[in-house]
Amino acid sequence: MLLDHIKQSSDIKKLKEDQYPELAREIRQFLIEKISKTGGHLASNLGVVELTMALHLAFDLPKDKIVWDVGHQAYTHKLLSGRKAGFDDLRQFGGMSGFPKRKESPYDAFDTGHSSTSISAGLGLAQAREITEEDYSVISVIGDGALTGGMAYEALNNAAQIRKNFIIVLNDNEMSISRNVGGMSKYLSSVRTKEGYAELKLRVERTLSAIPVIGRPLACGLYQLKNGIKQFLVPGMLFEDMGITYLGPVDGHNVQEMIRVFKEAKRVQHAVLVHVITKKGKGYKPAEENPARFHGVEPFDIKTGNPLKKKEFPSYTDVFSEKICELAGKNKRIVALTAAMPDGTGLTKFAKEFPKRFFDVGIAEAHEVTSAAGMAAAGLKPVVAVYSSFLQRGYDQVLHDVCIQDLPVLFAIDRAGLVGSDGETHQGIFDISFLSLVPGMNIMAPKNCWELQDMLEFGVNFDAPLAIRYPRGQAYRGLEEFRTPVEYGKAEMLYEESEIALFALGSMVSTGEHVREKLKEKGQPCTLVNARFVKPLDTDMIDRLCMTHKLIVTMEENVLRGGMGMYVTKYIHEKYPEICVIQIALPDAYVEHGNVSVLREMLGINSDSVIRRIETEFLNEKR
Ligand SMILES: Cc1ncc(C[n+]2csc(CCOP(=O)(O)OP(=O)(O)O)c2C)c(N)n1
Ligand SMILES: CC(=O)[C@@H](O)[C@H](O)COP(=O)(O)O
Ligand SMILES: [Mg+2]
Numbered sequence: 250m251l252l253d254h255i256k257q258s259s260d261i262k263k264l265k266e267d268q269y270p271e272l273a274r275e276i277r278q279f280l281i282e283k284i285s286k287t288g289g290h291l292a293s294n295l296g297v298v299e300l301t302m303a304l305h306l307a308f309d310l311p312k313d314k315i316v317w318d319v320g321h322q323a324y325t326h327k328l329l330s331g332r333k334a335g336f337d338d339l340r341q342f343g344g345m346s347g348f349p350k351r352k353e354s355p356y357d358a359f360d361t362g363h364s365s366t367s368i369s370a371g372l373g374l375a376q377a378r379e380i381t382e383e384d385y386s387v388i389s390v391i392g393d394g395a396l397t398g399g400m401a402y403e404a405l406n407n408a409a410q411i412r413k414n415f416i417i418v419l420n421d422n423e424m425s426i427s428r429n430v431g432g433m434s435k436y437l438s439s440v441r442t443k444e445g446y447a448e449l450k451l452r453v454e455r456t457l458s459a460i461p462v463i464g465r466p467l468a469c470g471l472y473q474l475k476n477g478i479k480q481f482l483v484p485g486m487l488f489e490d491m492g493i494t495y496l497g498p499v500d501g502h503n504v505q506e507m508i509r510v511f512k513e514a515k516r517v518q519h520a521v522l523v524h525v526i527t528k529k530g531k532g533y534k535p536a537e538e539n540p541a542r543f544h545g546v547e548p549f550d551i552k553t554g555n556p557l558k559k560k561e562f563p564s565y566t567d568v569f570s571e572k573i574c575e576l577a578g579k580n581k582r583i584v585a586l587t588a589a590m591p592d593g594t595g596l597t598k599f600a601k602e603f604p605k606r607f608f609d610v611g612i613a614e615a616h617e618v619t620s621a622a623g624m625a626a627a628g629l630k631p632v633v634a635v636y637s638s639f640l641q642r643g644y645d646q647v648l649h650d651v652c653i654q655d656l657p658v659l660f661a662i663d664r665a666g667l668v669g670s671d672g673e674t675h676q677g678i679f680d681i682s683f684l685s686l687v688p689g690m691n692i693m694a695p696k697n698c699w700e701l702q703d704m705l706e707f708g709v710n711f712d713a714p715l716a717i718r719y720p721r722g723q724a725y726r727g728l729e730e731f732r733t734p735v736e737y738g739k740a741e742m743l744y745e746e747s748e749i750a751l752f753a754l755g756s757m758v759s760t761g762e763h764v765r766e767k768l769k770e771k772g773q774p775c776t777l778v779n780a781r782f783v784k785p786l787d788t789d790m791i792d793r794l795c796m797t798h799k800l801i802v803t804m805e806e807n808v809l810r811g812g813m814g815m816y817v818t819k820y821i822h823e824k825y826p827e828i829c830v831i832q833i834a835l836p837d838a839y840v841e842h843g844n845v846s847v848l849r850e851m852l853g854i855n856s857d858s859v860i861r862r863i864e865t866e867f868l869n870e871k872r
Contacts, residue, residue, distance in 0.1 A: 250275055257331045258310040258356060261302060269504045273298045276325055277532040283336040285551045288670065289347055290321040292530035292543040293392070296422050296501075300390075300525055301325035303507035304418075307515075308386055311355045316371040318391040320348035320361035321545070322420070330356035340670035342843025342851075347671065358387075362674025363639065364612040365398025367391045368417055372408050372520075375415040386515060388416045393437055394425030394589060397611030408520040409492035416514045417493070417522045420501065422529040425589045426544045431611045436487060441498055441526060443484035488522050497524030502531065541592060562726060565701055565719040566663055570595030572702045573632060573661070574602050576709050583709055584624055585632045586610060588617045588642075594634035594663050614639050618646035618658070625656035630709055636664040637677025637718065644683055651714050652689040658715075659708045665694070665718035666756050666806035667835075667849065672842030677718075678835050682811025684716055685784050691715045692783040694755025696741075698724035699732055700781075707735040720756045720806065722845070727759055731779070740787035741779040749863065750776035750798040752791070754783060754813050757804035757833070763856035764802075764863075773868070780805075783813045788820060795825040800867045802831045806854065809834035831866055833859050 251268060252275045255261055264272060276298050284291045302325070304315060310330065317323045327335065327345070332354060338344025349357035359370045371389030378385060395401060396419065408415060421437050423429055485495030494517050499510050507525065514521045529544075530536030535554030536543035548557045563571075577583040577599060584606040591597045591609055600607040610617045614635060621631035635643070640662060651658045665677040684690050691713060695701040701724065704717050733741050740752075744765060753761035758779045765777050776798065778790060783805075794801055801821060803814035814832030821828050835852055849855040853862070 252276060252279060252328065252333065255329055255331075255333075258305050258329055261305050261329055266505060269299075269302060273302065273504075274532075276302075276328060279328065279333075279336070280324055281533050281551060283339060284324075284546065285549050287336070287339045287341065288545075288547045289324070289339055290545050291533070292424075292536045292540040293322040293422075294324040295531050295533055295536055296527040296529040297322045297390075297420060298325050298531070299502045299504050300418070300420060300507060300527060301329065303504045303511060304388065304390075305329045306504065307508045307511035308388065311358070313386040313388065314358035314371075314374050316359045316367040316374070316387070316389045317349050317361055318367035318389065318395040319364050322390075322392070323349045323357075326356065327354070330354055340672070340842050342841070342847045344842075346842055348674065360674075362671065363642065364395045365391070365400040367395070368401055368404035368408060371417070372404055372411065372415060375411060375413065379413060386414065386416065388418055390418045390420055392425075393419065393421040393423065393429050393434060394612055396433055397425065397429065397431050397589065397613060399613055399615055405488075405491065405493065405520075411520050412518065414515060414518055415520045416511070416517075417520065419497075419522055419524045420527055421498070421524060422527045422540075424529045424540050425612060426593065427541050427589070427591055427609070429611075430589070430609050434611075437524075440484040440524065443498070485522065485524055492519065494519065494521040495524065496521060497526075499523060499525050501525035501527035562723050563698065564722055565695075565698070565724045566593070566595040566721075568698045568701050568724050569634070569661055569663070569705065569719070570598050572705045573634075574598050576705060577603050577606065580630065580709060581606075582628065582630045583632060584608065584629050585634060586617050586621050587634050588612055588614045588639065590634075590636065590639075593636065594661070596634050614642035615646050618643035619650040621658045622646070622650040622654065622656050625651070625658050626654065630657060630659065632659045632661055632709070634661045634663065636675070637662050637666075637680040638664065638668075638675050640680060641683070647684065647690070647714075648687045652687050655689050655713055657712045659705075659711070660714075660716040661705070661708075662716055662718040664721045666720040667840060667845045667852075668721045669845045669848070670842050673839040676840045677720075678806065678808050678840065679811075680716070680718055681783050681805065681807040681813060685811060685813075685816070689714055690784060691737075692718065693735075693781055694718045694783070696725065696731075696753075696755065696758035696779045696781075697728055698726055699729060700735075700779075703732070703735045707737075711737075718755060725756070725759045727762060728779075735781065738782050738785040738787055740781050740790040742790070743777040743779055744775075746774040746776045747797045748775070749773065749800045749802065749867070750778060750794045751802045751804060751859075752778045752780055752794065752817060753804035754780040754806075756806050757854070760854070760856050760859065761804055764859045767856060767860055768863070780813065783816070786813070786816055786820065791817060791820055792824075795821060795828050798828070799871075800829045800831065800863070802833060802859065802863060804833040804854070804859065807834060808837060810837050829867055831862055833862070 335345030367389040375387040488495040529540040751761040
């Protein structure tokens with residue numbers, strides 16, 4: 250195996266050119282085998298095998314710095330930089346991350362996870378290089394999907410000013426997670442069909458230079474005339490007009506051709522964009538045929554491409570998907586927006602049933618929120634379906650565009666809580682904190698699948714900003730017998746006892762149920778309340794609990810700071826100083842990748858951890 254001999258980036262340079270196809274084949278086989286066991290981002294990685302090889306061949310890593318946009322496509326980069334063994338525990342707790350991590354390797358120049366940051370970060374590295382007087386190349390690799398994000402345009406605008414080499418590689422596979430959308434995507438497809446300017450220029454220059462005496466001056470003259478000529482010949486004129494040299498389109502599966510263009514790109518003394526065309530999922534038929542499904546996969550059978558585990562019950566996303574369609578069937582004012590995640594957020598069905606009321610805005614959460622605000626201002630009922638961690642991108646828009654105007658936008662916040670194997674960048678553990686301090690925002694979380702349906706029904710009829718947060722994965726199907734109507738600002742009493750009360754939110758209600766059962770087995774009864782609302786808090790319910798209990802335990806899957814527990818504790822401490830409060834929440838830290846149940850245990854929010862704290866901080870004290 251050629252791959253076995255690659256322990257560091259420079260090792261690939263020892264191969265002969267005719268060995269490149271064999272190495273690419275081995276890498277693909279390796280990735281398919283490993284990801285079929287661990288899960289991970291397969292299709293994007295299969296698409297960039299040759300591109301990554303060409304980068305490692307053309308540049309001097311880790312001295313030169315590559316910034317991978319999103320970072321989900323950096324597996325070949327990890328392989329070529331000595332991290333082959335890490336693929337056995339890819340994205341498992343304590344194992345190798347699925348994204349670039351500076352802490353993991355000197356070959357990872359910048360951490361990513363969220364989209365469209367690579368040009369900004371790369372430009373930062375390039376500008377720092379001038380000040381620190383170092384000598385390295387900076388290469389930002391951005392996908393066509395990531396190029397729909399606002400930050401990328403801010404960075405391109407800024408990059409046009411740099412007077413030193415800065416290379417942007419645009420990896421264009423016509424796909425975001427789903428098919429890419431929007432004007433830039435349309436523009437790129439028109440560019441894709443043209444002959445590469447680099448090729449054309451080289452060919453014309455070579456031909457002219459071969460003519461004795463007049464050839465060279467003619468070639469130079471042509472160079473000076475190039476702007477005029479380019480208007481007709483050059484694809485990528487949009488970038489050229491901005492002041493960014495465009496090279497391409499280049500076949501992203503031809504290593505030698507890419508190396509040649511990268512060498513040319515290195516000579517440009519300002520920003521240069523190399524447009525590389527790749528095929529998402531290349532080399533594995535099921536992924537080529539269905540790149541969206543193989544974008545991020547659970548373990549699967551290599552032969553068929555089918556998942557190893559059958560889905561038993563619907564996820565919260567599925568519940569949202571069905572219910573929002575049912576509601577939209579009854580109310581024509583309901584519109585739905587996604588920032589390039591129709592599958593992930595469950596809006597694919599909505600898009601099919603109500604194509605005119607569905608908006609995929611590209612990877613542009615900030616714009617998603619403000620355009621929803623515009624729709625609300627015009628009398629519609631927009632539903633912004635978004636992952637918790639990606640809503641961080643639209644924070645000012647939530648405050649400035651939605652809440653100040655008190656516009657009735659409904660935020661359906663998926664992946665709220667721990668998400669697992671994507672790690673730090675994707676854990677949805679901050680939304681309660683950042684949303685709760687925005688005046689006018691209302692926040693709810695359902696305890697089970699039926700309550701999500703009821704909350705959505707409540708939400709589409711609610712005339713102010715409202716966020717409903719729910720976690721990744723299977724929707725809880727317990728506590729079916731508790732289905733009291735959703736009332737604004739009101740919690741739901743599930744089991745009423747005395748002394749100890751659990752005040753739990755969303756996913757933590759089922760944990761509370763287990764805590765209650767286990768305490769009961771130990772002879773300690775306890776009350777369980779489904780908080781339902783974080784904002785406004787049901788202070789009547791808290792007053793009621795404080796009358797008859799000595800300990801209130803708040804439970805949520807959000808960081809402690811700014812979370813529900815903090816508001817409840819403040820209320821209780823001011824009004825009932827004699828009542829003990831234990832706050833079960835996540836620490837003031839970033840949570841790494843790993844299986845969710847492992848993380849919950851490690852972070853002290855699973856039922857055993859809650860019981861331990863109740864025993865040590867209350868029951869033992871009492872005894
Ligand atoms: C801010 C943000 N929103 C959404 C996502 C989810 N996401 C991850 S990859 C991706 C598609 C990226 O497409 P592209 O850059 O073209 O890369 P490809 O997968 O095609 O290689 C999306 C939407 C994200 N990571 N960050
Ligand atoms: C890289 C990225 O941001 C997405 O692909 C993300 O990993 C999707 O997560 P889900 O698997 O939870 O949809
Ligand atoms: Mg793409």
